[in-house]
Amino acid sequence: MTTSPASGPASGRDPIAEARRQWTAHGWEQAAPGMAAVTSIMRAQQLLLTQIDALLRPFGLTFARFELLRLLSFASEQRMTMRRAGQRLQVHPTSLTSLAARLADDALVERVANPDDGRSAILVLTSAGAALVDEATEVLNREVFEAIGLSSDDVAVLVEVLGRFRAGRGDFAP
Known part of the structure; x- marks a missing residue:
């Protein structure tokens, strides 16, 4: 969907409402509400991610890096297998490996051999990682989650x- 400058934020017009009108005008009445819902969710996600990324940038974090650090901070002994972290975050193993490597390079996590399975690694949150994620969480709580x-x-x-939508799509079992 593209919008002209006249239908952008400066004009006060809602481009999704206009797209819905266009969907209906083109004979897609049945699809118009769903298109508006999906597009609204996607746009809301973009708005939030833009805000969150700007707030995390001074910490040298992306939202993905923040999520992994926060997950480890909640874990027993602030450690978790790579496999479990990937499952919890719903991240592909290759992406998690890259993410963990960057955090290890920054001394925010350590990768240690799993004594129970020589083929896997355990991620351990460092004290620097714990301090950083706590500071970043304070900012996100104040600027995003509480506001x-x-x-x-x-x-x-x-x-x-x-939650119902996610459960219906198999994201979790209700």
């Missing part, structure tokens, strides 16, 4: 609706 821009009732409904 999401919706009422608490709207947030509850949104989480519930998206």
